Amino acid sequence: MGRGAQKGQPPVDFKLPGVALKRIWSSLIVALHLLTGWRMNNPSIIHPLLVGVLGLILAFRTNQAGELFSDMVVFEAYERHWSCAKQLTEMQRVLQTMLRYAAHLSRDDWEIYSCIVRHLIAFPIALKQHLKRSRDPEEYSRVLEYSELDGIGRTGRPHTLLLSSLSMLIRPLRHRDDGLGKSLALWNQMDTCISQLQSISCNLDLVVQVPLPASYTIHADRFIRLWVGTLPFVLLDVMRPAGAPGEESVLGPAVTLSRACWDCQAVHFFLRKLLAVLGELPGTGRSE
Known part of the structure; x- marks a missing residue:
């Protein structure tokens, strides 16, 4: 995200690719209509019917998987914690x-003792940074010596x-x-x-790497995509292209479809941002 983006505003670079694709899709539908005169019969009925059937399917799936998923996530989150x-x-x-x-x-081998103590103090710091996938050498500066910091x-x-x-x-103690x-x-x-410390570090690494199960709300993101993709057919049927009587211009449909797709993309972006916060979208740390 650029530095010029204001806090609280959605990043424009996130919206533009999706809006551009939807504008291209809408323009292709309008161009097909202007060149061939083809228009879907009763799209105003087909679109809500498609949305209604898909919504009904998602509702049944949500109702069926909701309690199971909720119990599974709560149980796994509790088990992980x-x-x-x-x-x-x-x-x-x-x-x-x-x-x-x-x-x-400490009495006979002070150097070995002090070195062991430094390593034991530094181990939780090193494990924490490894689990967080971060690097901060300053945290070791008060514990380890310079030669140890280099390693x-x-x-x-x-x-x-x-x-x-x-x-x-x-x-040396063994011999x-x-x-x-x-x-x-x-x-x-x-x-x-x-x-035992090695086993603990492996167990914690496994807990961090294994993602929580993906939520069924991912289907809502797919639902929005399908709804936006079929929207141009409805808009093409209900609007009247701008131009002289008997002539049709692509300007009116293009502007109307672009504005509609922008608004739909804003809703789509809001949903994706919400799901990303929950960690339930691919590419946000959770696998689909």
Whole structure:
């Protein structure tokens, strides 16, 4: 949308393609009538009959699918919200658990401990940005060091990079044998936490990628298209072309049809904008 568009006004570039196509369609109908004299018999009856039958079909389909769709969407939306809440709660628990395990390294391996803490703090930030499909390196500036920021900025999946780095940081514990197996047990517990964080990130990514089911209101958009497409036949029958008696000019029909199509396109645009807000049109994040 251009910068000159005022707030609250529909974008003109969204309307013009649809209006241009409808004007071309209307002009073809008028030209066909002027060149051949062909005119549909009783279009004023056929058009409302077509609309009435289509509306009746949509009404039955809406009535039949309405409750099912409503229950399905509410159930899936609830399940999605509940699943995200459970995964985020589980992620917080795992991070706190791994931070508690890492505290055992604070006395002997301060560098490894501080690096693990930085990675654990940065992991929720990286996962949030990945799920939102956004990039903001400034969020890491207060957590990670400059060398770590460079690696985060060059990867497409920063949360996965942090998990890999955590695995590398705890690897020495596996080969450190004190005769009691404490280091090996600590490595095993921390590696389990890393696996759990990886599973949580995959589950949240799946929840974000799978769209909600498309609504039956998409059929209303198709209904408007069909109604506008058959409107020129009715207008051609009820109006009188401008010109001298016995002569017909394309100017009157073209102007009338263009104005009618513009008005219909305005209604069509309003409906599409409403459905787009609901996320129920193709190309707005929901699959048809």
